[in-house]
Amino acid sequence: MTRFPYVTAYTCVNAAGIGVDGLLQALRENRGGLLRPDGNLSDLDTYVGQVDGVDSVSLPSNLAQFDCRNNRLAELALGHSDFADQVVQARQRYGAGRIGVLLGTSTSGIASAELAYQNQRDDGSLPDNFNFRTTHELASLSDYVRLRFSLKGPHFTISTACSSSAKTFVDAAQLIAAGLCDAVVVGGVDSLCETSLRGFNALQLLSPEPCRPNDKARKGICIGEAACFVLLEREGPSDGRQIVLRGYGESSDAHHMSSPHPQGLGARLAMQQALDSAGLAPDQISYINMHGTGSAQNDRVEDAAIAAVLGSEIPCSSTKGWTGHTLGAAGGMEAVIALICLEAGLVPGNLNMKEPDDLSRCNLVEQTFDRPLIHVMTNNFGFGGNNCSLIFSRQDVMA
Amino acid sequence: MKALVSGIAVLGAGLESWEETKAILSGTKEWQDQPLALPKAVVLPPNERRRASPLVRLALSVAQSACKAAGKSGATLDCVFASAIGDGQVAHAILSALSKPEKAVSPTQFHNSVHNAMAGYWSIGVGNHAASTSLAAGDFTFGSGLLKALLTVSQENRSVILVAVDYPFPEPLNAMRPIGAPFGVAMVLDPISHSGQGPIINVTASDETAATPLHHMDLAPLWQACPPAKALSLLASLIKPGRIVIEAGADYFLNVDICP
Structure with a gap:
């Protein structure tokens, strides 16, 4: 863009x-x-x-x-x-x-x-x-x-x-x-x-x-x-905080109607494209809102895909413990959560997670904490192997 | 927004191919109202092929034919699937199951009920990992799909396949939302910087307030009733170049100019 x-x-x-x-x-x-x-x-x-x-x-x-x-x-x-x-x-x-x-x-x-x-x-x-x-x-x-x-x-x-x-x-x-x-x-x-x-x-x-x-x-x-x-x-507000849609990536798994690609190929493609279109390096992302449905297979594939594309340091969480999986509304809902967190300077915890999966490599956030955020990624992966990653950014504090 | 139309496919009652449709639209052949013969979804593995619904078969058939006409495998094209009512057979099966005391929804029917089922099957069939969308806009579904396809070509500089299909509901839903007859169209659209054979279309926002009607007595009812069949006026203009107006919203129209 x-x-x-x-x-x-x-x-x-x-x-x-x-x-x-x-x-x-x-x-x-x-x-x-x-x-x-x-x-x-x-x-x-x-x-x-x-x-x-x-x-x-x-x-x-x-x-x-x-x-x-x-x-x-x-x-x-x-x-x-x-x-x-x-x-x-x-x-x-x-x-x-x-x-x-x-x-x-x-x-x-x-x-x-x-x-x-x-x-x-x-x-x-x-x-x-x-x-x-x-x-x-x-x-x-x-x-x-x-x-x-x-x-x-x-x-x-x-x-x-x-x-x-x-x-x-x-x-x-x-x-x-x-x-x-x-x-x-x-x-x-x-x-x-x-x-x-x-x-x-x-x-x-x-x-x-x-x-x-x-x-x-x-x-x-x-x-x-x-x-x-x-x-x-097209135009931002003349005063106050400026938040932009900085990047996006879309892909298809081409694997199965209701199961994710076992190596998370589509998820990796979507996240990488989002980073590329935003012109950002992985370590510039401040927080990742995961698709994280609560199905073991989906969660593990996403966790491994995030670790492969963005490493294991960035705070990550799924917010579906708050809202449930809102299906067709989930992408927009989690974009709004990303926007709320960007504005408030907040990293939301992974509600209801008591002990992370043994296989998890991501930096899963247990409790909500305050931290200024600049670039936030949100992931959504659907039936039919349809994937989309978005990046929202605080333009007013960008270097 | 310009694009090169490098492959076209059409399938409907009495419209067995783009070649036949071209002959009918140009008046060299008479349209015969014959039942639609749906080919097998050969792009799918045999077990999936057997279970594919009429809508999925229609979509995969035109998608594959358009790719063949464009000389492409389909594996790398972005995908835009446009359908106003989606898979009516699947919706009817689930709604019927839910109206019985057991409320037993079939898990296969359920994952086939998503609007992007045909897009998912296409991606699996041809091994496509590209961006893929599935949209609906009622009677403006074809124009909306065309708009999205041109946005992909012009803003992302990527080739795209546009597939617009609808298949009538079974009763009782058909009485509520009749669309006349099944119809499918697919077009492969490339950035004009690509080398390839085919007409170039230029799509721009229009100040007009009505779509160009289809001037073909036999096919006008299909054009009127079946949302993807709005493509017929665009297809007719490819034969006789000029400007046409396509509906891409209740109050939103696109000029499509065919560059000879």
Whole structure:
């Protein structure tokens, strides 16, 4: 990248915290949000990261047809951390046609389709109150957000499983570099649904306790829900802290649909490309937010790949012990955690890890601690062998 | 943003290849409404090939044909897979399973339910370790995929394969989101600095407020209903060079100029 896009606003909701301030407080207090599932998921022996208050969120009346858990989660996040105001101001600055909306999700509003199938009529047809295009269809998420802000730039939904929302940053950087957009709303939303929970249960990957990524006694993953949004702009703020998307790398494992490449080939390629595009040496990275799902195989492959590309000194942690694995929202969610930590000068601990895996070579952080950060890498690796690494940097303190 | 179109493949009902589609679009051959004959996904190992869904077969078939036309293996191309509704057969199977008391989701169906399943199978089939994205944008899915592909070529200076495919849902979802008929298109796009045969397209932001319609009576319904079939107006303009306008969003249009 010849010019790095600026991060000018961000927001999130997840099980650990509502809004940026809520999540920062949870990170400082080592307080995660994983609980036993309730309702139609209560039979599953696992923990989930469920966001409080989603049921009582209402969408603007002109967008009522978009009503579903996924878009309610989106609306909840948009209402926090001054994000909506910042988007409106960017629209006034640049014009609606110069702002894009690129968002990631794995299942969009599929919970609405699950309900519709459970209420099929005798002739097999689905109930009239189910609107596929505005709920379950992947485009629903990016459509909802562009209509919510009356934006008229390019808009699409990226769905590459657990790397989905990380990749929105890459495409946004390209749109801005190409001169097609002045600002892009990126991020992602995924919400709890039977498809994901029972699918991961069928793969025997769910943890019966709050997940413990990188721990030698880890028992699997916990699914969470989250919504997160970041505003990337061509121009940075004239005062205050300047944070940029400094680099990115994307790769494919070409190995298996649901297992990582045993030598972490794709993970290594993505991290190396991110360093190369950022023009940074490994020892310049201050902290790495790992994908770290809590599945032994995934954690070990990533640990070895990080050690191979970046060495064993850089503080690393997975933050999925706070939020659960938020799937298509994970990339954006962990980008927001990287941004929070860059701004606050904080290295988040690997919540729930009591004793690191014997095979681990990385510098795994047990407890959250304060330290000024300059360059932070985040990793996300998904089903289908789809990998994305991002690097965010504090431009105001760079040498 | 410019790119060299070095390989094209088309597959749909009565559209067995790009050569046949070209003849139909240029009026030298009449379109016949024949059921789509899906080839085997020969790029996959035999056990995966047997289980591949119609959408995966459609995607892998056009991807492989476009690579062949471009004289490339596909192993090093960046990948953009664009599909509005994704794998409807898999979605229906999971939703049906969840509507029964046992709620038994098949683990294979589950990992095949990700929107990037076809991209994953393609990468495994051809040994591709490059960047790969899978996107959806409703009726604007083809234009969005084209935009992303051109961003890769122009901003990263890398060759890319764009694969845009959709296959109708089974009922009852088909009644909710009908797309008419299955259709797949793939294009290999190279930076114009690369040597290669093929037309050069120049894609720019447009001030227009409507897409160029497809002037072909028999294929217009497909163009209208099936999101990837919006490519047909671009394909038609490759035969008769000129400017066309493609939808890449509800309020966002691209000019595509064909440089002869």
